Amino acid sequence: MIQFSSLGLSHELLKALKKQNYNEPFPIQQAAIPAIFRGRDILGIAPTGSGKTASFVLPLLQMMQGTEANKNRFIKVLVLVPTRELAVQITEVFQLFAKQLTQKNKIMAVYGGVSINPQMMNLQHTEVLVATPGRLLDLIAANAVHLSAVEALVLDEVDKMLTMDFKEEMTKIFALLPAKRQNILFSATNSEDVQAFVDTILFNPQKIEIQTETLSLDSIIQTAYRTSLERKGVLLRYLIKEGNWQQVLVFTSSIKKADNVAAKLLKNGINAKAFHSDKSQGARIEALNLFKSGKLRVLVATDLASRGIDIQFLPYVVNYELPRSPKDYLHRIGRTGRANAEGQAISLVSPEEEHHFKVIQKKMGKPIDLLESDEINLNGY
Numbered sequence: 222m223i224q225f226s227s228l229g230l231s232h233e234l235l236k237a238l239k240k241q242n243y244n245e246p247f248p249i250q251q252a253a254i255p256a257i258f259r260g261r262d263i264l265g266i267a268p269t270g271s272g273k274t275a276s277f278v279l280p281l282l283q284m285m286q287g288t289e290a291n292k293n294r295f296i297k298v299l300v301l302v303p304t305r306e307l308a309v310q311i312t313e314v315f316q317l318f319a320k321q322l323t324q325k326n327k328i329m330a331v332y333g334g335v336s337i338n339p340q341m342m343n344l345q346h347t348e349v350l351v352a353t354p355g356r357l358l359d360l361i362a363a364n365a366v367h368l369s370a371v372e373a374l375v376l377d378e379v380d381k382m383l384t385m386d387f388k389e390e391m392t393k394i395f396a397l398l399p400a401k402r403q404n405i406l407f408s409a410t411n412s413e414d415v416q417a418f419v420d421t422i423l424f425n426p427q428k429i430e431i432q433t434e435t436l437s438l439d440s441i442i443q444t445a446y447r448t449s450l451e452r453k454g455v456l457l458r459y460l461i462k463e464g465n466w467q468q469v470l471v472f473t474s475s476i477k478k479a480d481n482v483a484a485k486l487l488k489n490g491i492n493a494k495a496f497h498s499d500k501s502q503g504a505r506i507e508a509l510n511l512f513k514s515g516k517l518r519v520l521v522a523t524d525l526a527s528r529g530i531d532i533q534f535l536p537y538v539v540n541y542e543l544p545r546s547p548k549d550y551l552h553r554i555g556r557t558g559r560a561n562a563e564g565q566a567i568s569l570v571s572p573e574e575e576h577h578f579k580v581i582q583k584k585m586g587k588p589i590d591l592l593e594s595d596e597i598n599l600n601g602y
C-alpha cells in the first residue's frame with residue numbers, strides 16, 4: 222500500500238493531510254504527485270471525485286515553499302477552469318492546505334458574473350490564481366494581473382472548457398504565458414477534440430488515466446419509487462422525515478421546479494434551499510457552504526449547477542425528476558458514495574418517466590427495483 226509519506230510530500234503537508242482525514246492517496250494522487258515534483262507535464266484523464274484536485278494542489282504548494290515572491294501581480298501558478306463553482310472549490314482546497322504551511326501563499330479565485338473591482342484590488346500579492354478564462358482576460362486587460370512569470374499552468378475539466386467554447390480565450394491566454402512552464406491538464410474524457418488540443422499544449426506528458434465512475438457505482442445503493450407526479454412532494458418529505466435524512470441533495474429538471482420543491486419543503490418544516498443558475502453567485506456560495514457544513518438539510522439543484530457541488534461525504538441524492546440523459550443520471554448519483562464512502566441514490570419515477578428510467582438502467586448496465594409507493598401512508602407529511 223502506497224502511503225502519502227512515500228510521495229515526497231513535506232512533513233507539514235503530511236500533518237495537514239492527516240488532519241483532513243486523507244489517510245491514503247487515491248490512485249491519481251499516487252501517480253501525479255511524484256510526477257509533478259519531477260517537473261513533468263501531466264495529462265490526467267480523471268473525473269470529479271477521483272481526488273484530482275489534491276493531486277496538483279499538494280505538490281504545487283510545496284514547490285512554492287522557500288521560493289521568493291514574484292513582483293506584485295505577477296502570479297506563479299495559474300489554474301484555468303470552466304465554471305465559477307469549480308474555481309471556488311479548487312481555491313478552497315488550495316487554501317485549506319496552504320494555511321498549514323510556514324510560508325504563506327496568497328490564493329484567489331476570479332470568475333465572471335460578479336463585479337470586477339474587488340477582484341482587481343484583491344489580486345495584490347496573489348501567487349496562485351484560479352480563474353475562468355473570460356474574467357482572466359478582462360483582468361489582464363485592466364493590468365490587474367500579469368502572466369509572464371507563471372511557472373505552472375493547470376487546466377481542469379478541459380473537455381468541458383472545449384464544449385463551452387473557451388478555446389479562443391484559452392489561446393489568447395496561452396500566448397501571454399512564458400514558453401517554459403509546467404503544464405498539468407485534466408479532462409474527464411479523452412475525445413479526439415481533447416487529444417488534438419492536448420497535443421498543442423503539453424510537452425511529452427505523463428499520461429494518467431483513472432476510471433472511477435463505474436467503480437464508485439458499487440458503493441452507491443440505488444432505489445426507485447413508482448409514484449404519481451402529484452405525490453412526489455409528499456413522498457419526498459416522508460422519506461426525509463422517516464429516514465431522518467440530514468443531508469440530502471435533490472435534483473429537479475428545471476429552475477422553477479427547484480424553487481417550488483425547496484419552498485414546499487421549507488413550508489413543511491424541512492430546511493431547504495434552491496441552487497441553480499438564476500441565483501446570484503453569493504446566494505449559491507452561501508447555500509453550498511450551509512449545506513456542506515450541515516446547517517442546511519436539503520439542497521435542491523438543477524443539473525446545470527450540479528457540476529460544482531463537491532462534498533466530502535454526501536449520504537443521499539434524490540432524483541425528484543429523472544435527468545434527460547443517462548450520463549447525467551450517473552453524474553448526479555456520483556455525487557454520493559464518493560471517496561469510498563457509501564451513499565444512497567433514490568429516484569422518484571412517475572408513470573411518464575418509466576420508459577426513460579428503463580433506458581437509463583440499460584445504459585448503466587445495472588437494474589434497479591422499482592418499489593411501489595401506493596401503499597405508503599403519506600397522511601401528515
Ligand code: AMP
Binds near residue numbers: 272274
Ligand atoms: P476531487 O476529485 O478532487 O473533487 O476530490 C473528491 C473528494 O475526495 C473530495 O471531497 C476530497 O476532499 C476527497 N479526497 C481527495 N483525496 C482524498 C484522499 N486521499 N483521502 C480521502 N479523501 C480524499
